[in-house]
Amino acid sequence: MVNNIKIGIIQQNNTDSVTDNRHKLIEKIKSLANNGAELIVLQELHDSLYFCQTEDISCFDLACTIPGPEIDEYASTAREAGIVLVTSMFEKRAAGLYHNTAVVFDKDGSIAGKYRKMHIPDDPAYYEKFYFTPGDLGFSPIDTSIGRLGVLVCWDQWYPEAARLMAMKGAEILIYPTAIGWESTDTDDEKQRQRCAWQISQRAHAVANGLPVVAVNRVGFESDKSGHTAGITFWGGSFVAGPQGELLYEAPSDKEIEMIVDVDMARSEHVRRWWPFLRDRRIDAYQDLTKRYID
Numbered sequence: 001m002v003n004n005i006k007i008g009i010i011q012q013n014n015t016d017s018v019t020d021n022r023h024k025l026i027e028k029i030k031s032l033a034n035n036g037a038e039l040i041v042l043q044e045l046h047d048s049l050y051f052c053q054t055e056d057i058s059c060f061d062l063a064c065t066i067p068g069p070e071i072d073e074y075a076s077t078a079r080e081a082g083i084v085l086v087t088s089m090f091e092k093r094a095a096g097l098y099h100n101t102a103v104v105f106d107k108d109g110s111i112a113g114k115y116r117k118m119h120i121p122d123d124p125a126y127y128e129k130f131y132f133t134p135g136d137l138g139f140s141p142i143d144t145s146i147g148r149l150g151v152l153v154c155w156d157q158w159y160p161e162a163a164r165l166m167a168m169k170g171a172e173i174l175i176y177p178t179a180i181g182w183e184s185t186d187t188d189d190e191k192q193r194q195r196c197a198w199q200i201s202q203r204a205h206a207v208a209n210g211l212p213v214v215a216v217n218r219v220g221f222e223s224d225k226s227g228h229t230a231g232i233t234f235w236g237g238s239f240v241a242g243p244q245g246e247l248l249y250e251a252p253s254d255k256e257i258e259m260i261v262d263v264d265m266a267r268s269e270h271v272r273r274w275w276p277f278l279r280d281r282r283i284d285a286y287q288d289l290t291k292r293y294i295d
Helices: 020-036 057-060 070-081 154-158 160-168 186-209 267-274
Strands: 006-010 039-041 086-096 097-105 111-114 140-144 147-151 173-177 179-182 213-215 219-222 232-235 239-241 247-250 259-262
Touching: 006 020, 006 057, 006 213, 020 039, 020 070, 020 259, 057 259, 070 086, 070 097, 086 147, 086 173, 097 147, 111 140, 154 173, 154 186, 160 173, 160 186, 173 186, 179 186, 186 213, 247 259
Parallel strands: 006 039, 039 086, 147 173, 173 213
Antiparallel strands: 006 259, 086 097, 097 111, 140 147, 179 232, 213 239, 219 232, 239 247
16 A cells, blocks of 8 residues: 555435436546546446336346446546546346446556455345345455555445455555435435545444545435335435544535545554554454354
8 A cells, every 4th residue: 555545435326317417527537537536436226217216127228247338438548547446336237136246457457356344234225235246355455556445335324344444454545335314204414414424434443453445325305106105305425534543534415525635654554653543452252243142
């Protein structure tokens, strides 16, 4: 891992045109690269609207194969821009078998690796179990030309076990493409509690593991075409935190952004010397963590 990285993040308000969404993203990627970004992270399922608000078999048509033409387009973009690119794709692995998959491209356009979302939610307006098979690649960092990336996806961000396993396998930064927002019936107080908990949980992963964290969310309102809910207002708030959980950048909740954040990667080593949590873990006493519940 290089000592300093310029990380580009893109928080976007999507439309129902996959072509338009992808075109906007690629132009923003190129712009960030021209301004010095070395690593660029996109939001979860960035090519389309968040289709998981409903259970509709026609939405499976949005999925792409890996490799495939959509992957080739992002690969060529990473190569032309000379950047490491973290994407979030709806993967068709086989007939009837689909995943929510982060694909990481290196500077030469090659696929450095992929991560299939492990924790799959099933809540009102977030019916992801209908679409996604849980990942089977485990919690394994992806090696790139700028370092080892611990890429996870959205719902994974609530699980300290996932972040810890990435850190234990040598991840040098934790990355979370995300799609999260407010359902219309939530009270204002509840909305603020949810957003605060979302950020706190990920900043805690930074602290507990002594690693920077990058979380990139979508923004804007997306309707529920089924009419069962009044839609989701995605709250943006994308952020980058340092290895003590300190906020290096936080995006607004109501607008698109493209931002480059300088991250001092060397700080992780110093922080881990001050706070040696990995040293002091009682690995002899954690066996029960593999149980569902302890009666």
